[in-house]
Amino acid sequence: MPVTVVVGGQFGSEGKGKVSAYLARTMRATAVVRVGGPNSGHSAVDERGTLHTLRQLPAGAVGTDTQIVLPAGSLINPDILLAEIRQLGVTPARLRIDSKASLVTKQHIEEEASGDIVARIASTGSGTGAALMDRLSRSPNHLLVKDFPELAPFMEEDISWYLRGLLQKGQRIVVEGTQGFGLSVWHSADFPYATSRDTTAAGFLAEAGLAPHDVDDVAMVLRTYPIRVGGNSGPLPKEISWGELAVEAKLPPEFVEYTTATHRVRRVARFDSLVVNRAIASNQPHRIFLNHMDYVDPQGKNELPSVKSRDFLRGVEAELNRSVDFVGYGPEILIPRSSLFLREAI
Numbered sequence: 001m002p003v004t005v006v007v008g009g010q011f012g013s014e015g016k017g018k019v020s021a022y023l024a025r026t027m028r029a030t031a032v033v034r035v036g037g038p039n040s041g042h043s044a045v046d047e048r049g050t051l052h053t054l055r056q057l058p059a060g061a062v063g064t065d066t067q068i069v070l071p072a073g074s075l076i077n078p079d080i081l082l083a084e085i086r087q088l089g090v091t092p093a094r095l096r097i098d099s100k101a102s103l104v105t106k107q108h109i110e111e112e113a114s115g116d117i118v119a120r121i122a123s124t125g126s127g128t129g130a131a132l133m134d135r136l137s138r139s140p141n142h143l144l145v146k147d148f149p150e151l152a153p154f155m156e157e158d159i160s161w162y163l164r165g166l167l168q169k170g171q172r173i174v175v176e177g178t179q180g181f182g183l184s185v186w187h188s189a190d191f192p193y194a195t196s197r198d199t200t201a202a203g204f205l206a207e208a209g210l211a212p213h214d215v216d217d218v219a220m221v222l223r224t225y226p227i228r229v230g231g232n233s234g235p236l237p238k239e240i241s242w243g244e245l246a247v248e249a250k251l252p253p254e255f256v257e258y259t260t261a262t263h264r265v266r267r268v269a270r271f272d273s274l275v276v277n278r279a280i281a282s283n284q285p286h287r288i289f290l291n292h293m294d295y296v297d298p299q300g301k302n303e304l305p306s307v308k309s310r311d312f313l314r315g316v317e318a319e320l321n322r323s324v325d326f327v328g329y330g331p332e333i334l335i336p337r338s339s340l341f342l343r344e345a346i
Contacts, residue, residue: 002172003210004029004217005201006060008180009279010226011236013259013266015291015328017042017059019221020176022334024060030171031067031163034058035207036178036197037075037104037128041260045332053260056081057088057095058176065094066174071159072098073207075131078148085154098159098209099146104131121193122231124261129196160209167214177204181279189278193234201283220285222324223292224271224312227257230264238270249295273319280320290316291328310340 004023008014021044024032034042034057042059045051052062056076061068068090070076076097085095108127117123134142145151156162166173179199181187186203188194197203201218205211225245228236242256245268249255257266290313297309309327317323328334 002167002170002216003175003205003214004172004219005175005177005204005215006219006221007177007201007204007279007283007285008199009220009222009276009283009285009288010180011182011228011275012040012178012180013227013257014180014221014223015043015289016176016178016221017044017054017062018291018328018331018334019219019289019326020044020058020060020174021062021064023219024064024066024174027172027174029060029064029066029174030166031069031173032058032060032064033069033071033163033173033175033208034060034178035071035073035175035204037126037131038077038080039124039126039128039195039261040178042176042178043260043331051331052088054084054087055261057084057090058174060174060176062088068095069159069163069208070095070097070101071163071208072100073209074098074101075104075128075135076101076145076151077104077127078151082150092153095154096156096159096162097145097151097154099144099155099157101145102131102135103143103145103148104128105143108134119232122229122233122264124229124259126261132196158209163208163210173210173214175204175208175210177201181282182275187278187282189275190234217287218283218285219287219289220279220283221289221291222276222316224290224316225268225292225295226271226275227266227268229259229262230266233267236267236269237272237274239267240269242268245295250298271316271319273316276320280322287325288320288322289326289328289334290324293327294329313337313340 038055044059044062046063108130
């Protein structure tokens with residue numbers, strides 16, 4: 001069955017939104033499914049060159065006319081979702097939300113803010129974890145999408161039936177996974193420095209209500225310099241400062257990256273294969289995308305890549321014992337691996 005699953009192979013912010021949008025466009029997907037909650041942001045550039053960063057809607061829907069799906073496994077902050085619906089001008093004809101998806105309420109956000117989880121493991125404090133705990137405890141007071149009238153125009157009784165109908169017609173579905181393998185509550189080597197859910201292709205399928213044999217394409221997304229959220233967020237092998245990276249990438253001395261959900265300065269490190277190889281073992285990707293090559297070679301997005309780019313890529317591939325399929329520059333450029341070696345072949 002034609003399902004593509006996009007997964008992160010490090011600690012999140014690998015550029016999954018950009019890859020999801022690329023795949024939805026080039027594979028002519030009928031629907032893009034966003035799993036997870038509002039504790040992470042995905043970005044993609046539309047046809048006018050505008051960058052959209054989204055915490056609830058799939059970035060894979062940016063610049064396309066694909067159907068947008070939020071399945072039963074989603075955790076939804078209605079205020080954030082409604083703002084994004086207005087931002088993209090999404091109509092009820094285009095967006096379907098499973099009636100059984102959970103709501104992240106102000107109470108959930110306040111519960112995390114009043115506890116120690118933000119300081120203890122650098123949680124985003126978005127209320128996502130508290131909402132999930134509420135759902136798993138089968139609290140009679142837990143709210144679902146069907147309990148929120150403002151979302152009624154977008155509500156679907158059972159998303160899995162809708163998705164099954166698309167698959168029976170042979171139509172492509174892209175499942176846009178969130179966060180990264182190194183944050184999985186089950187598979188992270190750094191527990192308790194983990195998110196509140198699984199972050200593997202199998203976990204995303206379960207949230208979407210799809211079956212394992214539906215999948216014919218797993219796309220794993222990596223970045224050249226992995227990050228973790230700022231604060232006491234857990235081990236980050238080969239950690240460096242943004243100042244060091246700025247010098248190497250010829251960026252302004254004050255350059256830093258901020259997280260979407262919390263606006264904290266991210267931590268950054270050199271590429272390390274340990275978590276990536278574990279992610280490959282658990283997800284068995286068909287294709288690998290390596291983003292942020294502009295940090296390795298600032299000129300690569302404007303002209304043929306340098307020897308430095310090719311050497312970096314070869315080093316990554318040697319550590320992973322497999323080839324990278326696409327490399328990414330900036331917020332929108334993705335090119336086949338072979339393009340890096342055109343000059344060398346001439």
